[in-house]
Amino acid sequence: xxxxxxxxTGMNPxxxxxxxxxxxxxxxxxxxxxxxxxxxxxxxxxxLRYLNENKGITGYGVEIDDNSVLGCIRxxxxxxxxxxxxxxxxxxxxxxxxxxxxxxxxxxxxxxRILGEMLRVAGEAIVSFPNFAYRVNREAIAAxxxxxxxxxxxxxxxxxxxxxxxxxxxxxxxDKLGIEILERLAFDVFGxxxxxxxxxxxxxxxxxxxxxx
Amino acid sequence: xxxxxxxxxxxxQRFCHNAPLxxxxxxxxxxxxxxxxxxxxxxxxxxxxxxxxxxxxxxxxVAGIHADNPGNVGWWDNLVGPGKPLDTRKFFVIGVNNxxxxxxxxxxxxxxxxxxxxxxxxxxxxxxxxxxxxxxxxADHLGIDTxxxxxGGSLGGMQAIxxxxxxxxxxxxxxxxxxxxxxxxxxxxxxxVARQAILSDPEFHGGHYADHGVVPTRGLRLARMIGxxxxxxxxxxxxxxxxxxxxxxxxxSFGVDFEIESYLRHQGDKFAGFFDANTYLLTTKALDYFDPxxxxxxxxxxxxxxxxxxxxxxxxxxxxxxxxxxxxxxxxALMHNRRRxxxxxxxxxxxxxxxxxxxxxxxxxxxxxxENIKV
Numbered sequence: 001x002x003x004x005x006x007x008x009t010g011m012n013p014x015x016x017x018x019x020x021x022x023x024x025x026x027x028x029x030x031x032x033x034x035x036x037x038x039x040x041x042x043x044x045x046x047x048l049r050y051l052n053e054n055k056g057i058t059g060y061g062v063e064i065d066d067n068s069v070l071g072c073i074r075x076x077x078x079x080x081x082x083x084x085x086x087x088x089x090x091x092x093x094x095x096x097x098x099x100x101x102x103x104x105x106x107x108x109x110x111x112x113r114i115l116g117e118m119l120r121v122a123g124e125a126i127v128s129f130p131n132f133a134y135r136v137n138r139e140a141i142a143a144x145x146x147x148x149x150x151x152x153x154x155x156x157x158x159x160x161x162x163x164x165x166x167x168x169x170x171x172x173x174x175d176k177l178g179i180e181i182l183e184r185l186a187f188d189v190f191g192x193x194x195x196x197x198x199x200x201x202x203x204x205x206x207x208x209x210x211x212x213x
Numbered sequence: 214x215x216x217x218x219x220x221x222x223x224x225x226q227r228f229c230h231n232a233p234l235x236x237x238x239x240x241x242x243x244x245x246x247x248x249x250x251x252x253x254x255x256x257x258x259x260x261x262x263x264x265x266x267x268x269x270x271x272x273x274x275v276a277g278i279h280a281d282n283p284g285n286v287g288w289w290d291n292l293v294g295p296g297k298p299l300d301t302r303k304f305f306v307i308g309v310n311n312x313x314x315x316x317x318x319x320x321x322x323x324x325x326x327x328x329x330x331x332x333x334x335x336x337x338x339x340x341x342x343x344x345x346x347x348x349x350x351x352a353d354h355l356g357i358d359t360x361x362x363x364x365g366g367s368l369g370g371m372q373a374i375x376x377x378x379x380x381x382x383x384x385x386x387x388x389x390x391x392x393x394x395x396x397x398x399x400x401x402x403x404x405x406v407a408r409q410a411i412l413s414d415p416e417f418h419g420g421h422y423a424d425h426g427v428v429p430t431r432g433l434r435l436a437r438m439i440g441x442x443x444x445x446x447x448x449x450x451x452x453x454x455x456x457x458x459x460x461x462x463x464x465x466s467f468g469v470d471f472e473i474e475s476y477l478r479h480q481g482d483k484f485a486g487f488f489d490a491n492t493y494l495l496t497t498k499a500l501d502y503f504d505p506x507x508x509x510x511x512x513x514x515x516x517x518x519x520x521x522x523x524x525x526x527x528x529x530x531x532x533x534x535x536x537x538x539x540x541x542x543x544x545x546a547l548m549h550n551r552r553r554x555x556x557x558x559x560x561x562x563x564x565x566x567x568x569x570x571x572x573x574x575x576x577x578x579x580x581x582x583x584e585n586i587k588v
Contacts, residue, residue, distance in 0.1 A: 036551065058551060066560075066574045073525075073555050073581040080544060081558045090545040 013150050013189040022191045024050045026206050027100060027126055030183070031055050035097040038062065038122060040084050040114070041104025044071025059096065062088075085110045088117040096122040103151075103204075105129050106161045115177060115209075124182065125209040131186065133166035134203045150189040151203045167199040174209065183208040218294045220252040220301055223277035223287075225317065230350045234312075240337025243326060247351050248317035249273045249309040252293060253301035255355070261588035262357040263304045264348065265289060266365030266372035269440070269496050270488060272316040275308030276301075291571045298580035303588060304361060312347045313339040313495050321491030322423070332491075334420020339495055341368075341503040345375045352383070361586050364388035366568035367535060368496070371503050374543065377520035378505055386586055387522040388579070391532050391568040393539035394513050394546070395504035400534065403443055404497040407436035411490045420491055429490045434481035436493060441480050446531035446564035513542060514549035523553035525582045527575065529567040530560045555582065 014022060024047055031037065035057050039048050042061025051057040061079045063069050072079035085108060099122035101114065106129050108114055118125040130151035131137075137147035146156040154161065165173075167186065174181055186194040186202025194202040225248045234242045250273050255262060265275045267288070276287035276294055293299045293306055310318040313336060321336040328335075352360070363373040363384050370392025377387045396404070411417060414432030418425050445453075454473040469475045509515040524547055528540035537558050547554040557578040561567040567575065 060548060060554075069557055070574070070577050070581055073557070073578055074585070076585055078553050078555050080548075080554075080556045082541070082556075090541055092545075092549060095549070 011190050014191050030208050038096040038099045040101040043068050045075045045077030048077050091121040098124050100126045102128050106163050119211050128206045131167050131202050131205050132164045133199045135200050167205050178212045180210050180212045218296045220277035220294050222280050223250050225250050228351050228354050236337050237340040237342045238338040245319040252306040255305040261304050262360050263306045264360050264363045265308045266369035268367040268369045273308040273310040298576050311344045315489035315492040331423045340499050341371050341375050345379050360384045362386035366390040377522040381521040384522045388525045390527045391535050393535040394542050401501050407439050410435035430485040433485040433490050437484035438477040438481040443534045444566045449562050513546040517546045518550050525555050527557045531562050532565045534565040
């Protein structure tokens, strides 16, 4: 699909910049002022910077990519260059209020380990990911193509994503891993919250997670 | 060498401290001298000073060239200069030869004022803590209350860490590259073999070889050969030398057959020609003893609690002497204390020696970090 107007709705999908701000605002809403947070797959550290500027948080980002690490250093973000596929050994139990993985879980192989580690080192986890079962993605598959959409913007041959999953799939995994879903938000590509069948109508999902008591 | 982006001609300077310095090991130096070089200009607010700490065989000659020996380029010239990652247009950079060194600072080659003869083996054992204490006297002398940054690789990184502990208020940024919070048993083992090579050289004479007019070159040479094996990675050694033959055929003798043998002999000979054996011994001991967590039941996080500096820690994937895991220990101990720390794990095939090279990601990370330091 193109990035223009959708299905005669007269609405424009959020631009990449608006989308980023929107994602950050959703996450910031779940973070209390002054928290100590860990951002996994933190890119060039812009989420941490946003949370620092808007919520006064402290914390660290974790990245493996050289250019992203450089970006963090340039942005004055405390970044730890390690591969989280191997877990978070060395990070102490419950040393963060929140561990965040913002649209990066789908690019990791060791999904279960990472979710488990996030809830070991932090009291709560915040996870956001593109919903593969979003209507537009389903239509692409039905038409015989791998989906390329607002939240899955890559062609199949150059995507960094390695795990393709849906809201329903993710919730089943949480259940299997003994993870409690404290809150879930789903949004369409216009940034509007979706409550009606989010697995079909939600393009991007956000979760606030904790260990089941 | 190309003088492009070079600090150009530099001349060593000398600082005399005419008061006693009590050493951690119990000894006391009635006075001492340090040779140092400076690059760039100290700004009016004295906020742009950066100390570069050297490793085992390094010196105060960090960058540029000397007029009387233009071939002797500073050991970290690829890092320090105008427009280089440690930019001398912004920073006032100081290189210092450590106490106990053999490049002109007070050390085993100096005259012992009590005997009028060279100290030799009577020079007291010096620790990383003592180096830092001596460097602080130089900082006082230069009017530097607070370093913008202290940077070092390997043993130099340990000095940066030690500064953050001994003088938490006097260092804003610590840059520890290819370093470790303490030596492992294997590290100490290699040091001990190197020391034994020197100590068992018949020309060592209990450390008073100078009185006999000889130098334990065979021991020093062996020590350096062992050291060089640990500075390179297995892969890089294979890539650089493999099983290449010096003369194209097997000689079936104990002469030099393989290029790696030739390389090690060359490095050993070169080193034994200028480095002092007593300095080598005491420097390896300083390495062995360094362990800030020792006084905290091995708890590094507790030891680093008093550090206030922001840190950049960097390691190299193929460094097996001070592996990335050792750098991560520092990082996690700082994280425990919620200190500011950035950690770059650099994919470079050159082993421990990588810190002296100019891998693009490595230098880019240093440049980015140093550029953000306010002066």
